[in-house]
Amino acid sequence: MDSESVLLKPTFYALVITGILILIIIILFIINHKKIIKAHVLSLILLCGITGNLIANHGNLHHILERDYNYNPLKVTYNYFNT
Numbered sequence: 642m643d644s645e646s647v648l649l650k651p652t653f654y655a656l657v658i659t660g661i662l663i664l665i666i667i668i669l670f671i672i673n674h675k676k677i678i679k680a681h682v683l684s685l686i687l688l689c690g691i692t693g694n695l696i697a698n699h700g701n702l703h704h705i706l707e708r709d710y711n712y713n714p715l716k717v718t719y720n721y722f723n724t
Contacts, residue, residue: 652705656714659699666692 670677677688706712 650706650710652702652710653712656699656702656706659695659702662695663699666695 677685680688703714706714
């Protein structure tokens with residue numbers, strides 16, 4: 642299966658969306674780090690849990706893409722820049 646046909650799979654779009662959400666969370670952490678440090682413990686636990694689930698889901702999507710579609714986005718990017 643070539644890399645263009647993988648771009649049509651819903652798993653690829655889910656991978657992209659979770660990657661964007663992780664980037665947004667990192668930016669929000671950087672912008673609001675003083676408020677996050679002062680937050681209540683239960684709020685911090687909830688925030689860490691949601692972030693952890695999002696990162697785990699993103700990793701699982703990488704695994705599914707490589708296992709089912711033989712597509713490794715990091716390998717494709719590496720080959721693109723080294724040709």
